[in-house]
Amino acid sequence: DADVTQTPRNRITKTGKRIMLECSQTKGHDRMYWYRQDPGLGLRLIYYSFDVKDINKGEISDGYSVSRQAQAKFSLSLESAIPNQTALYFCATSGGGGNTIYFGEGSWLTVV
Amino acid sequence: GENVEQHPSTLSVQEGDSAVIKCTYSDSASNYFPWYKQELGKGPQLIIDIRSNVGEKKDQRIAVTLNKTAKHFSLHITETQPEDSAVYFCAATPDYKLSFGAGTTVTVRA
Numbered sequence: 001d002a003d004v005t006q007t008p009r010n011r012i013t014k015t016g017k018r019i020m021l022e023c024s025q026t027k028g029h030d031r032m033y034w035y036r037q038d039p040g041l042g043l044r045l046i047y048y049s050f051d052v053k054d055i056n057k058g059e060i061s062d063g064y065s066v067s068r069q070a071q072a073k074f075s076l077s078l079e080s081a082i083p084n085q086t087a088l089y090f091c092a093t094s095g096g097g098g099n100t101i102y103f104g105e106g107s108w109l110t111v112v
Numbered sequence: 113g114e115n116v117e118q119h120p121s122t123l124s125v126q127e128g129d130s131a132v133i134k135c136t137y138s139d140s141a142s143n144y145f146p147w148y149k150q151e152l153g154k155g156p157q158l159i160i161d162i163r164s165n166v167g168e169k170k171d172q173r174i175a176v177t178l179n180k181t182a183k184h185f186s187l188h189i190t191e192t193q194p195e196d197s198a199v200y201f202c203a204a205t206p207d208y209k210l211s212f213g214a215g216t217t218v219t220v221r222a
Contacts, residue, residue: 004155031208040121042201042212043156050208058209059113078158094208099144101210103155 003027004104006091012110013081021076021089021107029102030097032074034058034066037088037106046089048076081111114139116204118213126221133216142204145178145185148179150199150215159200161188168170174183192220 004025013019023032034046047066055066058061063085069110078085091104114137125131137145143164148156162169162176162185169176173192178185185204190197197220203210 033209035212040214042116042118042214043210044212045209048196049208092155099205099208099210101148101156103148103157105153105155 004091004093004102007106008104008107010108012112014112015082017081019078019081019109021109023074023076023089023104024092025072025093027029027093027095027102028071030071031094032068033092033101034064034074034076035090035092035103037090038059042088043090046076048058064069064079078109078111081109084110085109086111090096114142114204114206114211116211116213118201118202118216120213120216121216124218124219124221125192127192127194130186130191131192131196131218131220133187133200133202133218134184135204135213136182136184137185137204137211139204139206140180140183141206143178143206145172145202145204146210147176148201148212149189150201152198153177154200189218192218193219194222196220 033048035043049068089107092101094101141186145159149159150156173190175188194221200216
């Protein structure tokens with residue numbers, strides 16, 4: 001089983017709908033992240049959390065919200081999806097004194 | 113915040129030749145520089161990293177060099193093989209939040 005699991009892996013939703021992407025990890029890491037990948041733009045940080053009670057905005061947080069339900073769970077929500085939020089979304093974790101970030105398999109989101 | 117630029121955006125090499133990808137960063141406080149490989153349909157995976165107290169690191173066919181003065185670092189892949197075809201990302205950080213380059217699509221021609 002994957003250490004970082006994202007659900008759903010693929011989702012098509014309509015403009016204006018609320019959508020939640022969920023992430024769970026079995027690595028025991030404190031730090032969790034949500035990144036967005038677009039062609040030619042690399043990976044951009046949406047939100048990050050260094051502890052259960054810690055939530056921070058990344059470089060592109062507008063239109064998104066997150067919830068850290070437990071150390072192992074970090075969900076990303078689009079309250080009212082719009083077409084330019086069509087992208088590949090990655091959850092990631094890191095822990096201890098190391099900087100290494102471990103990624104999930106990704107969630108493809110299409111907003112029509 | 114940190115700004116990372118990566119070149120080239122695409123790279124096609126003959127099998128057996130070398131591939132070089134270059135990145136620059138803006139924040140002089142950055143001290144950790146990982147490289148990730150992303151295969152089709154998968155999440156990025158760490159292939160090698162380097163810290164600011166080291167100028168070069170090698171792992172079999174891949175190596176990374178760091179020039180702190182010029183704020184640039186490079187990935188070198190020698191004796192390329194078809195399985196090296198993927199998207200490669202460089203990243204940099206002074207803390208625990210990675211800033212990524214835009215990625216390089218490497219194609220190894222048989």
